[in-house]
Amino acid sequence: MNARSPAAPDFDAVIVDEVSRSFGRRRALTRVSFHASRGTILGLLGPNGAGKSTMLAILATLMQPTSGRIRFGELDPAAGGGLLRGRIGVLGHDLFLYPELSAFENLTFFAGLHQVENAGEAAANGLRRAGLEDRADDPVGSFSRGMRQRVALERALIHSPRLVLLDEPFTGLDDASARALVGRLNELRDGGAILVVATHDLDLAEGLLDQVVFLRDGRVADTVGRPERLRAAYRDVMARRES
Amino acid sequence: MFARVVWLILRKDLTVEVRSREIAYTTIFFAVSCVLIFAFALVKEGKPPEDGAAGILWIAIAFAGTLALGRAFERERQAETLRALLLAPAPRPAIYLGKLLGILALLGGAELVLVPLIALLYQAPLLQYPGWLALILLTGTLGFTAVGTLFAAMLVRARSRDVLLPVLLYPITVPVIIAGVRGTAALLQPDIDLELVRFWIALLVAFDVVFVTLALWTFEPLMTD
Numbered sequence: 001m002n003a004r005s006p007a008a009p010d011f012d013a014v015i016v017d018e019v020s021r022s023f024g025r026r027r028a029l030t031r032v033s034f035h036a037s038r039g040t041i042l043g044l045l046g047p048n049g050a051g052k053s054t055m056l057a058i059l060a061t062l063m064q065p066t067s068g069r070i071r072f073g074e075l076d077p078a079a080g081g082g083l084l085r086g087r088i089g090v091l092g093h094d095l096f097l098y099p100e101l102s103a104f105e106n107l108t109f110f111a112g113l114h115q116v117e118n119a120g121e122a123a124a125n126g127l128r129r130a131g132l133e134d135r136a137d138d139p140v141g142s143f144s145r146g147m148r149q150r151v152a153l154e155r156a157l158i159h160s161p162r163l164v165l166l167d168e169p170f171t172g173l174d175d176a177s178a179r180a181l182v183g184r185l186n187e188l189r190d191g192g193a194i195l196v197v198a199t200h201d202l203d204l205a206e207g208l209l210d211q212v213v214f215l216r217d218g219r220v221a222d223t224v225g226r227p228e229r230l231r232a233a234y235r236d237v238m239a240r241r242e243s
Numbered sequence: 244m245f246a247r248v249v250w251l252i253l254r255k256d257l258t259v260e261v262r263s264r265e266i267a268y269t270t271i272f273f274a275v276s277c278v279l280i281f282a283f284a285l286v287k288e289g290k291p292p293e294d295g296a297a298g299i300l301w302i303a304i305a306f307a308g309t310l311a312l313g314r315a316f317e318r319e320r321q322a323e324t325l326r327a328l329l330l331a332p333a334p335r336p337a338i339y340l341g342k343l344l345g346i347l348a349l350l351g352g353a354e355l356v357l358v359p360l361i362a363l364l365y366q367a368p369l370l371q372y373p374g375w376l377a378l379i380l381l382t383g384t385l386g387f388t389a390v391g392t393l394f395a396a397m398l399v400r401a402r403s404r405d406v407l408l409p410v411l412l413y414p415i416t417v418p419v420i421i422a423g424v425r426g427t428a429a430l431l432q433p434d435i436d437l438e439l440v441r442f443w444i445a446l447l448v449a450f451d452v453v454f455v456t457l458a459l460w461t462f463e464p465l466m467t468d
Contacts, residue, residue: 008332060330064467086332096327098255100262112251113331115244139262155327 008086010162011073013037014059014194019068021054021218028054029218031068036194036211038162041185043205044198045234046215052198053093055215056165059196060090072163086114089161093168095152099141103132103151106140107158114159126154129184146177153184164188166197170204182208206230248333252341257348259318266314270353274307275360282364296367297427300357301383301420307353308346308387309409312395315346320399329466339462343392343455350384372430375440379430382447383423386454387416393458397465422446 014036021029029051036042044052057063058070061077061084070077077084090096097106107123116122127136130150140148149172156164166185170178182204185195189210199205205212212224214237221237224230260266281299285292319325328338358376362369369376394411398404426443429436 062326062329062467082332082334084332085330088330090327090330092323092326094323094326096324096330097322098259098324099322100259101255105258109251109255110327110331113248113328113333115332 008083008159009075010087011075012162013073014163014196015071016055016059017069017071019055019058019065019070021051021058021063022066027218029058029065029215032213032215032218032220033068034213034220034223036196038192038194039189040210041189041195041197041208043209043212044196044215045200045202045205045212045237046221047238049217050215051218052215053167054218056090056167056196056198059163059165060088061085086159087162089156089159089164091153091156091164091166091169093171095148096155097140097148097152100139102137102139103127103130103143104136106151107155110155111158116159122158126158127151130154145172146174149173149177149181153181157188162193164193164195166195166199168199169197170199170201178204202231202234245334245337248337249341249344252328252338253344253348256315256342256345260345260349265318266311266349267352269314270307270311270349271356273310274303274353274357277303277306278357278360278364286364291365291367294428294431296361296365296369297424297431299365300361300369300427301423303357303361304350304354304380304384304423305387305413305416305420308350308384308391309412311346311349311353312388312391312412313405313408315342315349316395316399316404325396325399335463335466336459339392339396339458342396343388343458346392347384347388350388351381354380354384367431369427369431372435375430375437375444376427378444379423379426379440379447382444382451383419383426386419386447386450387412389451389454389458390415390419393462393465396462419447419450422450 016032016034018031018033019029020027020031032055034042044055046052054063058065072084075084101109104123104127107126108119111119111122127133132147132150135143135147140151143151169181173181185208189195197209212230213220214222214233216237222233224233278299285295316325329335358369361367391412394408398407401407422443426440426447429439429443
């Protein structure tokens with residue numbers, strides 16, 4: 001992993017406790033609870049509009065719950081949100097990269113924002129892990145979707161976050177890139193990170209996730225601790241939705 | 244940390260602009276078009292309207308500034324990079340200040356083109372007191388941009404942001420435009436009244452202090468959620 005932000009506090013679990021979130025009259029999340037510890041990949045699964053992205057935004061401290069609370073170990077994001085963000089990495093559906101800047105400039109910029117010591121070295125390490133050292137000085141706008149996704153993943157991990165949030169990370173990736181991403185996520189889990197992945201891709205999720213929270217209409221429809229029960233649970237949740 | 248983040252954002256914005264030149268070209272083109280249209284309409288038989296130059300300069304700055312503000316944040320919206328900035332453990336007022344300085348630099352560049360063009364077309368002695376003029380332009384543009392940067396960041400996710408930005412921005416920045424026009428017009432008089440110029444500059448400085456402070460204070464809560 002790269003050098004972490006020096007001032008960022010650490011934690012070993014994320015606890016979501018009865019979290020609800022409304023946008024005006026519309027309720028996006030209703031009393032959602034789950035827990036994820038170090039070395040775990042937790043999947044947020046569910047149909048479109050289930051509340052997965054809202055949950056990720058709340059975990060990223062970009063949004064506050066209307067009720068309920070989240071704790072990062074003993075830390076309350078309402079009190080230490082700014083510093084906590086130094087231990088959270090987010091790979092969104094949009095890649096959060098500047099197309100006019102080169103891959104190296106993008107990574108150096110975000111390493112600087114996260115107060116990573118020696119941002120240039122961290123950026124070079126990230127590019128090596130992404131297998132893009134030879135394209136380091138090319139503008140990101142000239143990259144394929146898969147290459148941009150690899151840079152974006154390294155951007156999200158440049159400050160060695162404890163909590164990694166990934167929103168549909170397999171979208172637009174070919175099989176080889178998706179396998180490489182799965183390998184990288186497994187590495188992070190083995191390194192003690194907490195990963196929360198929102199995805200529709202059941203095939204990739206099946207071999208990757210340690211525990212799954214199914215969301216439907218903003219509520220927890222089911223939780224699965226054993227990956228072999230994933231498909232049956234997914235079918236059940238979707239059938240309930242249709243009926 | 245604060246100054247470092249301001250510098251990182253400013254350097255990034257200027258690098259992106261140097262590569263794309265998108266905001267500089269559109270802003271300068273729009274401002275120059277604005278000045279030329281007024282010249283075609285108002286300059287009759289080579290005689291420009293009295294005191295027209297100051298008003299036209301500030302109309303061009305306000306319109307071009309609105310365009311620059313919109314584009315600067317549209318760029319952050321397209322790849323959701325504003326979200327990435329907000330996800331960093333950086334002080335959010337520093338992000339605001341970095342964006343503000345970037346837009347200020349771009350408008351400063353546009354003003355370097357506008358001032359000699361208006362001086363030429365409207366036969367206005369704008370460059371007679373370059374120091375005073377620079378001070379009026381700096382304080383006026385800062386006040387306009389301070390409010391505009393805050394509103395443009397707030398509206399970045401609004402569907403009708405292009406309409407809402409001028410609707411919110413112009414009424415609040417009316418004092419800046421009035422002080423800018425009056426201060427610039429005072430510089431164009433044959434007998435310059437420095438007391439009057441100082442008064443308008445003091446008003447602009449007061450506006451800058453109030454609105455930059457307010458924006459730094461409110462940027463964090465406004466950008467959360």
